Amino acid sequence: MAEQSRLLNVSETQLAHAVDAKIFHRAQPYVGEFTHRLCVGTTIAGRVVGNYGVYAVSLSSDGVQLTPACTCPADVEFCKHAVALGLTYVEEPNSFYDLRSLATHLEQRSPTELSALIVQIATRYPQVLGILGVDGFTDEDDDEEEDDDDEEDDEEDEDGADELDEDDELEEDEEDEELTEGVDVGAIYEEADVLLDEFQEYLRGRGVKQAQGTLYDDLLQVFVDDYLAAYEVGKLTEMTHDEIDAYVRDYLQERERTSKRKLADTKRALATFYTFLRERGRMAPDVADAIIQYCQPS
Numbered sequence: 601m602a603e604q605s606r607l608l609n610v611s612e613t614q615l616a617h618a619v620d621a622k623i624f625h626r627a628q629p630y631v632g633e634f635t636h637r638l639c640v641g642t643t644i645a646g647r648v649v650g651n652y653g654v655y656a657v658s659l660s661s662d663g664v665q666l667t668p669a670c671t672c673p674a675d676v677e678f679c680k681h682a683v684a685l686g687l688t689y690v691e692e693p694n695s696f697y698d699l700r701s702l703a704t705h706l707e708q709r710s711p712t713e714l715s716a717l718i719v720q721i722a723t724r725y726p727q728v729l730g731i732l733g734v735d736g737f738t739d740e741d742d743d744e745e746e747d748d749d750d751e752e753d754d755e756e757d758e759d760g761a762d763e764l765d766e767d768d769e770l771e772e773d774e775e776d777e778e779l780t781e782g783v784d785v786g787a788i789y790e791e792a793d794v795l796l797d798e799f800q801e802y803l804r805g806r807g808v809k810q811a812q813g814t815l816y817d818d819l820l821q822v823f824v825d826d827y828l829a830a831y832e833v834g835k836l837t838e839m840t841h842d843e844i845d846a847y848v849r850d851y852l853q854e855r856e857r858t859s860k861r862k863l864a865d866t867k868r869a870l871a872t873f874y875t876f877l878r879e880r881g882r883m884a885p886d887v888a889d890a891i892i893q894y895c896q897p898s
Contacts, residue, residue, distance in 0.1 A: 608639070608642050608643075608644060608661050608689065609642070609661045609663050609664075610644075610659065610661055610666060610686050610689060610690060611690060612687060612690055614666065614686075615666070615683050615686045615687060615690075618666055618678050618683070619678050619680075619683055623676070623678070623679070623680050623683060624680075624683055626680045627680040627681070627683035627684040627687065628684070628687075629684075630648055630680065630681055630684035630688075631684045631687045631688050631691065632688055632691065632692065633648050633649070633684070633688075634646035634647060634648050634657070634684070634685060634688050635647050635648070637688070637695050637696040637697060638696060638697050638699060639689075639693075639696040639697065639698050639699065640699045641700075642660055642661050642662070642663075643658055643659070643660040643661075644658065644659050644660075644685060644686075644689050644696055645657065645658040645659075645685075646658075646685050646688070646696075648681055648684065648685070650672055650681065655670055655671045655672045655681055656670070656671045657669070657670045657671075657672075657681045657682055657684075657685045658670075658682075658685070659682055659685050659686050659689075666678075666686070668682030668683075669682070670682050718732075798876075798880065799873060799876050802876045802879075802880070803872075849894070864897065867895040867896075867897070868895070868897075870891065870895045871891075871892050871895035871896065874888045874891045874892050874895070875888070875892060878892075
């Protein structure tokens, strides 16, 4: 793999210089958490669990500049997941499967064996047929079908064929407004930065040592960074205590499943964080107390 590392030309220093210190710091919990690790020439790829599902991440190099790509909703060119993928490669290059090995293996197969293999793959993964140019399985075909469906829907609406009761229309409009109003991903990230900075000041004010503060920041960054700060805090204030309890339990169980960190550490960090929210007036005491109580050592 030494050859791969040289061809990819990626180092921890290069990754640190590619982003600001905060993004680099928040990439750390994802380092080593990737699955489906691949290396294709000067490109590495992998998948990692995030707040909104599994993200496909890749990182390429032309020998000078790094080019990241990620399916997460972050509105930044170089996200923490791409940084983490690069750091994972720096630390564990041998864990990335070199697709050149696959090419060498396939070259040794006969045409009959290759045909049988392609049929087997296409049976399990029909989308492969689109890559092979089979009609009806390409992305262009899907786009055309969606366009046709949209045109048909427009015609039906104009003709009144798809009628809705006035009350149903009003209810549907209200639901759409509820789903879209206030959900600004960019604002969530900005507010999360502010909230984490305030939390670190709060920890210092309470005499928490820097090492412990860094641990809390690591444990909380996934919870705060993507959705708690601007959106979920408001959502939690509208929940009943039972709903909050279920929400936090589900979150902690998911974190334990997808992270190597101890559940007790995460609970301790969350209890401190919600105490901070309550004391700073960012969350109603009765709401925060329900979560703090759940996060206490059992």
